[in-house]
Amino acid sequence: MPRTTVWLVSFLAVANAGATIHLTRNALANCQQACGQLSTFFGSAVHYPDSDDFTIWDAKQQEVHPSCRVEPSSASDVAKGGGHSRNAGDSNSIGGVTVDLDLLSDIEVLDNGNKARVGGGATSVRVYHALESRNLSFVGGRVGSVGMGGFTLGGGTSPFSNKYGWALDNVFEYEVVLANGTITTASETHNPDLYFALRGGGNNFAIVTAFTIRTFAQGPVFTGQTSYSANYTEQVLDKVYNLFTDTDLTSDLEMGYDLYYSYRSSSDDFNLMGTQRYGKAIQNPLVFREIDQIPTLSRTTTIGSMSSVSNGSIPMGTTRNLFATLTVSPSRSLLSRALQIFQQEVESIKSVPGLDTNLISYPIQRNAIAAMKNRGGNALGIDLERDEPLFIILISTAWSNANDDVAVNRMTANAVDRIALAADKLGVANRYMYINYASAEQASQVFSSYGEDNFQRLKDIQKVVDPRGIFTSKGLWKGFVKLL
Numbered sequence: 316m317p318r319t320t321v322w323l324v325s326f327l328a329v330a331n332a333g334a335t336i337h338l339t340r341n342a343l344a345n346c347q348q349a350c351g352q353l354s355t356f357f358g359s360a361v362h363y364p365d366s367d368d369f370t371i372w373d374a375k376q377q378e379v380h381p382s383c384r385v386e387p388s389s390a391s392d393v394a395k396g397g398g399h400s401r402n403a404g405d406s407n408s409i410g411g412v413t414v415d416l417d418l419l420s421d422i423e424v425l426d427n428g429n430k431a432r433v434g435g436g437a438t439s440v441r442v443y444h445a446l447e448s449r450n451l452s453f454v455g456g457r458v459g460s461v462g463m464g465g466f467t468l469g470g471g472t473s474p475f476s477n478k479y480g481w482a483l484d485n486v487f488e489y490e491v492v493l494a495n496g497t498i499t500t501a502s503e504t505h506n507p508d509l510y511f512a513l514r515g516g517g518n519n520f521a522i523v524t525a526f527t528i529r530t531f532a533q534g535p536v537f538t539g540q541t542s543y544s545a546n547y548t549e550q551v552l553d554k555v556y557n558l559f560t561d562t563d564l565t566s567d568l569e570m571g572y573d574l575y576y577s578y579r580s581s582s583d584d585f586n587l588m589g590t591q592r593y594g595k596a597i598q599n600p601l602v603f604r605e606i607d608q609i610p611t612l613s614r615t616t617t618i619g620s621m622s623s624v625s626n627g628s629i630p631m632g633t634t635r636n637l638f639a640t641l642t643v644s645p646s647r648s649l650l651s652r653a654l655q656i657f658q659q660e661v662e663s664i665k666s667v668p669g670l671d672t673n674l675i676s677y678p679i680q681r682n683a684i685a686a687m688k689n690r691g692g693n694a695l696g697i698d699l700e701r702d703e704p705l706f707i708i709l710i711s712t713a714w715s716n717a718n719d720d721v722a723v724n725r726m727t728a729n730a731v732d733r734i735a736l737a738a739d740k741l742g743v744a745n746r747y748m749y750i751n752y753a754s755a756e757q758a759s760q761v762f763s764s765y766g767e768d769n770f771q772r773l774k775d776i777q778k779v780v781d782p783r784g785i786f787t788s789k790g791l792w793k794g795f796v797k798l799l
């Protein structure tokens with residue numbers, strides 16, 4: 316059940332009813348009063364925690380309760396999302412008003428199948444599914460329950476990114492509600508500054524009620540899940556490094572590969588795994604022939620639609636989760652070093668109940684970096700230097716109990732710091748930090764990682780579109796990664 320949230324809602328009511336509900340900060344009493352007022356506009360679309368069956372991915376977010384949750388069903392009503400953030404307050408308000416965009420999920424194919432208009436609260440799997448009836452697809456998530464909203468506003472890396480770039484570089488137009496209740500659009504030609512800011516600026520500028528995105532002809536895809544004995548780690552890393560960097564392989568734009576080094580308390584072991592992806596219905600694509608020479612512990616392959624491939628079941632509201640990230644330039648020796656560091660750090664928290672921790676890496680391919688310059692460019696500040704890709708490293712951990720939060724946070728921060736230091740020594744550090752993978756501790760560095768000019772430009776645009784600072788950390792929509 317997808318969800319996106321916002322701390323306040325006065326603007327919805329403003330847009331809808333022409334009356335202003337003034338919420339002074341998020342004081343509980345004010346929010347409770349606001350919820351009462353919202354009920355008069357939204358009726359049964361306002362839900363109170365004691366009788367709400369709302370579910371959300373992360374247990375830390377499931378545990379906090381807003382004063383109420385509103386499910387608007389149109390832009391003039393306002394907007395939904397996927398609820399895949401990790402920190403209490405990111406998607407579910409603590410005591411305030413949660414705006415759940417999950418009814419805004421209409422999908423309409425336009426322009427002879429070259430574009431689609433998708434509601435701001437749709438999930439990837441719903442969009443894949445709707446487009447597949449026309450043999451089309453879009454730049455969506457690996458996991459189907461991820462929402463269009465947070466995914467696309469922050470970046471959006473997809474199995475299709477080698478060919479088409481990141482999700483944020485495949486949006487032609489955003490339909491938005493601004494902080495003062497104005498409904499407008501942003502594109503390369505209309506509100507181009509806001510268009511730039513929405514390409515990477517997260518939840519700081521507007522509530523997006525609809526995205527007009529690129530669609531493309533697409534049939535079933537190949538997906539291969541492989542795992543390897545620790546004996547073959549270095550050989551596998553050699554071949555993975557080639558898949559990430561060798562232009563003979565990366566120039567096959569159908570190809571994608573995600574590397575996982577994982578520890579699960581259920582099996583008490585570290586595992587090296589890889590997901591092979593290919594955009595055509597071909598068993599064992601040739602691009603993987605070298606890595607396929609290495610003996611596997613297991614290998615399962617499927618050819619299927621993206622809606623089925625991405626529709627695995629993930630636990631909702633039961634696991635606690637932490638992401639933290641860094642970005643590096645290619646270095647084969649750093650890959651080995653990163654796995655060693657991760658393993659050393661995980662050893663110290665192996666007894667944490669329910670531990671499932673993963674070091675994940677995949678490239679930002681040259682072609683995806685080039686697409687970041689289309690239509691005036693995005694806000695991320697990633698440049699194609701020396702014609703090289705970059706690697707994203709994500710440490711993603713799930714565990715069971717609140718009393719292990721501190722230990723998991725410490726392990727993760729230590730691992731990221733040590734890998735960053737190793738990258739620095741090798742001369743392959745990169746400043747960019749992916750907002751959708753940043754930890755709460757890293758949040759204050761995300762926008763400066765876009766580069767000084769883009770950081771300043773985003774702040775200038777924020778002041779113009781939201782002069783009262785309603786969408787800033789001092790305003791009413793405080794969760795997730797804030798620019799100001």
Ligand SMILES: Cc1cc2nc3c(=O)[nH]c(=O)nc-3n(C[C@H](O)[C@H](O)[C@H](O)COP(=O)(O)OP(=O)(O)OC[C@H]3O[C@@H](n4cnc5c(N)ncnc54)[C@H](O)[C@@H]3O)c2cc1C
Pocket residue numbers: 318319320321372394395396397398399400405406416435436455456457458460461462463464465466468469470471472473517518521522523524629751752794795
């Ligand atoms: C299982 C899983 C798989 C993932 N796979 C990928 C992947 O393949 N590629 C990738 O790049 N990332 C991936 N991610 C990371 C994902 O991009 C982020 O977690 C993202 O923030 C989730 O967006 P959401 O809309 O689902 O979450 P939410 O928690 O609903 O949204 C995140 C933030 O964005 C805001 N927001 C959401 N919708 C809107 C909107 N319409 N207008 C304005 N603000 C909005 C919310 O208020 C919230 O503050 C994955 C995460 C998980 C948990």
Ligand SMILES: *[C@@H]1O[C@H](CO)[C@@H](O)[C@H](O)[C@H]1NC(C)=O
Pocket residue numbers: 440441444622623626
């Ligand atoms: C995804 O899986 C769920 C649960 O198994 C199922 O109800 C739903 O129909 C599936 N969606 C698609 C598009 O396959």
Ligand SMILES: *[C@@H]1O[C@H](CO)[C@@H](O)[C@H](O)[C@H]1NC(C)=O
Pocket residue numbers: 448449450
């Ligand atoms: C989609 O592709 C399949 C297989 O090629 C074909 O049989 C079907 O007619 C196509 N559907 C549409 C709507 O084009």
Ligand SMILES: *[C@@H]1O[C@H](CO)[C@@H](O)[C@H](O)[C@H]1NC(C)=O
Pocket residue numbers: 544546
């Ligand atoms: C891995 O190496 C160990 C020790 O060298 C050996 O006993 C084991 O058989 C190897 N496993 C595989 C799968 O090759």
Ligand SMILES: *[C@@H]1O[C@H](CO)[C@@H](O)[C@H](O)[C@H]1NC(C)=O
Pocket residue numbers: 493495496497779780781782
């Ligand atoms: C709402 O904000 C936008 C951006 O600052 C501004 O252009 C517009 O005039 C404002 N509308 C109203 C009704 O205040």
